[in-house]
Amino acid sequence: MTTNDNTTALDSVREKLNNEIPDELSISRVTYEGPELIIYTDTPRKFAEQDGLVRRLASTVRKRITVRPAPGTQTSPTDAEPRIRNLIPDKAGITNLEFYPETGEVLIEAEKPGLVIGSRASTLREITKEVGWTPEVLRTPPMESSTVDNVRNFLKQERGERRQFLEQVGEEIHRESGQDPEWVRVTTLGCCREVGRASFILSTPESRVLIDCGDKPGAEGEVPYLQLPEANPIADLDAVVLTHAHLDHSALLPLLFKYGYDGPVYTTEATRDLMGLLQLDYLDVAAKEGRTPPYESEMVREELKHTITLDYGDVTDIAPGIKLTLHNAGHILGSAVAHFHIGSGFHNLVFSGDIHHTDTRLFNGASNDFPRVETLVLESTYGRRNDYQTDQEDSERRLIELINETSERDGTVVIPAFAVGRSQELMLVLEEAMREGKIPTMPVYLDGMIREATAIHTAYPEFLRDGLRQRILHDNENPFLADQFQQVDGGDQMREEIAAGDPCIILSTSGMVTGGPIISWLELLGGDPENTLLFVGYQAQGTLGRRIQRGERKIPFSDSRRGKELTLQFRVESVSGFSGHADRNGLEDFVRTMEPRPHKILCVHGDESATDQFSSALYQKFNLRTYAPKNTETFRLG
């Protein structure tokens, strides 16, 4: 049934395409790979001559389209390679070139992908006209990243298997006509009246999508309610969508594959690589702490193999009757607000994920510009009445002040930070402050995965603010490559040497002091009143970070000296303006400036008082239906 329907549907697509193309072009086969329509042609060179044709076809059939040469129509790789290299300017810096005869594609990795593509993709079309291959371009990161390398190599190696998977996904997505459903429901599997274990099910009578699947920092046993009937069978979910890579949204996603899921994971390219990095580290930390992780690294590979990346703004069919569009969330690299369009205008639903509404040094502010939204599921981390952060300028001034005060006392500043997001923001601030002489130039040690995460940022500069992107792409201006940034790669011995040495700044994971190298830093530096511990990000309930922030000064030593307590004597300060989260003003502005406004808002991802207060405030200010759901509830929308 399914296959027949699909074949019929594909036949009609093919007919539409044939009506549109000039007579001298020929289409030998059309197929879906995931949400994308693939056109195989016997006349790839002629296809490439038609400027704008593919764009027109895509708009006719309302699909993303890739044109590939039918087998046997291309120049041989040996002949093709020099001709391709000849067409691309030397300055592009090609680092790798690989041919895939099964799909007629040639993968070109280069330092400056823009020069490979050319103006309005002219160089790409030239390549196809010349050799008949379809080029695919990747950026070679300006900072070496083992994560990016590993992910890309793994995906190259799995390319054949992945194509089968994509065809199967394509068949599933297009199995149905997408009539308006009778209902749309959202089930809360986590992160309601709490920060952590973000997870939701979006369902219609014919489709089910899971959004995020995170852990709960400081409460490892509390995982999303995946056992609820609304989430089951996990194996039959149509799609999984990940808003961003932080572990409280992504940590348990590989578990789905252990439970038999083998469908697609939709997210951005940057999030794909970052989540791989963070999940493998999550397994590593669990092992080090003697906990049994809920899945093995093999499941992370399964997840990567099943990931389909989307650019911001791509409108993508992900299940019968459900279209997904990701928008910039301004929170961390690759972070997305997920917009779902259900049926033919039946309902529009937005999951904010985590957002920062105003521009930061790293990112543009979260996008809230959607053609239609009836329901918004909105984060509320800083949703309390008084959750106002100082603005970026004041925060930077305060940070500089605290660093100067500490270094004048010959002390060291320790900053717990998420490897992804806050660390890079602070690196930019510190680099500028040193360059401008506002603080003394001193080493900034990066501990944990901060350097690696930074390298991933440089691999996907499209996700960064314009000015920053430009700087990164010019070696001599890349602020992340400044000399003072030094990786801690010598273990506890190196940490002891640093602690015994001259004043410096240390950025270390984990951001909420729930484990990782920051614990060693507390032990090495916490006893000395000259040093400063500086919080720059949100500390969730139940984390050691929150407890210290609230005044706790006696903390247990880590494993080696179990049973004994460490008394913290260093200065403890918080600077609020560097958070990756919008503050109360930002959250309200996000809603206020939406046009049109949603009819209904579910306030999630905040402590109970935050979601309660924020939900009441939104109701009073904007007269919308607002809710502060509990976990395990199911709402009907539309």
Added chain:
Amino acid sequence: MTTNDNTTALDSVREKLNNEIPDELSISRVTYEGPELIIYTDTPRKFAEQDGLVRRLASTVRKRITVRPAPGTQTSPTDAEPRIRNLIPDKAGITNLEFYPETGEVLIEAEKPGLVIGSRASTLREITKEVGWTPEVLRTPPMESSTVDNVRNFLKQERGERRQFLEQVGEEIHRESGQDPEWVRVTTLGCCREVGRASFILSTPESRVLIDCGDKPGAEGEVPYLQLPEANPIADLDAVVLTHAHLDHSALLPLLFKYGYDGPVYTTEATRDLMGLLQLDYLDVAAKEGRTPPYESEMVREELKHTITLDYGDVTDIAPGIKLTLHNAGHILGSAVAHFHIGSGFHNLVFSGDIHHTDTRLFNGASNDFPRVETLVLESTYGRRNDYQTDQEDSERRLIELINETSERDGTVVIPAFAVGRSQELMLVLEEAMREGKIPTMPVYLDGMIREATAIHTAYPEFLRDGLRQRILHDNENPFLADQFQQVDGGDQMREEIAAGDPCIILSTSGMVTGGPIISWLELLGGDPENTLLFVGYQAQGTLGRRIQRGERKIPFSDSRRGKELTLQFRVESVSGFSGHADRNGLEDFVRTMEPRPHKILCVHGDESATDQFSSALYQKFNLRTYAPKNTETFRLG
């Protein structure tokens, strides 16, 4: 595992019992049959000598207890029968006496069961002391009822199979210790923002219970959302609870057995018989209207076989961690408010079913006296701002006025009425009015299943008001046996004769004019302005009754004259005070007089405006969390 745990649990129960009983008594076996604990004893006669012992044991183990003789300890049936008859006064009117050697029980059916039981069950104990058998007593209805006969005969015949079923249910119920669950959820499968298709799922992580499963009058295609994941698999539900027999609560219950359910249905004895009557009629009406009913009569038998009856006030384990208690709802015979106690005081939840809060001629007002309730799921049929009914006295005066006006014009009064509930209430009013000379004595024709439903009322007088019960049990005073009540049993020919004859009163089903003989009456009497159509019950949206009540006067003829229209010219009146539903005042009083008050109220079973207005009003008056849920939502309680 399950069985072992259960065996261990049973062993400990047996030990408790042995500690409590005098040495000369012996327990040969204990087992569960459904929620009941069965004690087999080698010394049944000595057991019976101990006045109050069983009550003490029941309170020790917190279970209902039945004591049965171990096989071979009783006098033979041939010897026992005359001795039993000898012990029971002649006035008891024994109509049947049957021995069941497998369980050592003797079933005694009698016109006056009270005389079989004796004061404080003294006669029953005498019987056991004398012959060793355990007596079970049933009332022989004062009006013959084929339904009661059929159900009882069927259950006698299935007695062996049923005992196996009950043992299996007992094992399931007691499979777990009943720790406090992490959460309690309610899922709305129907009757939200509408009247009809009542159905809910109550769930905890370890148990799932379905409450009601009705159809929607006037919209046969709209059935409860049984396909929701929260309801599935249907076969694995732990229990089904039925609040009352009306089809908008019971019609689709047999469907569950078609879907593979084979667990217990908990309800009152009266509801069991009434639902059987109404469901078989439902199949009949569907067949007559050329619709394919969703199940066959075989499934009604399955349902009866799986029904476990409870008295009002019995606290009963129905699933691990869930105790059910039914209370009088005052709506129709056997109707119940269902109270659920979850865990050990974790949460208490009440489903009102349909309620009438004040006393009527038939029933005491709905009980709202519960030791604890945190959440109330409350019907809202008359929940609108202006849904006030005239009081019973005014309503009766108006009814009498309308009958007199009509009969003075030589007209006939036609009253569409539910077979169960409103018909009997009206019969009481009419009988009294004629006896007291307030209206002329004239025939009152009962069409549809009204007479049969009335007979069922006389079989279960325990569910009626005290005074009425007394009258029914004395032949010469039973108001339902008055001469003027005549059954229409001659089909359309008899109807034509009645219509052509002298003024009379006709009570006919269906109550909302959605089918049944009332349609013939409209056709026979609707064209004559001398007659009166009198609505006395709630007319749901989409029913023909509602449309006529709202002023529609052209209605299609039934099958035989398809395509033509009938113009109604008789007088159409409504008298509101006979409804089986509390009016807005009654609903508010139900909540106001609750002690303690619930924290949360879900307003259901009412049109959208009714549930909306009522939910707002309850919030404003009592400052509770109130909701007007949609269908297919899941709420977390506790």
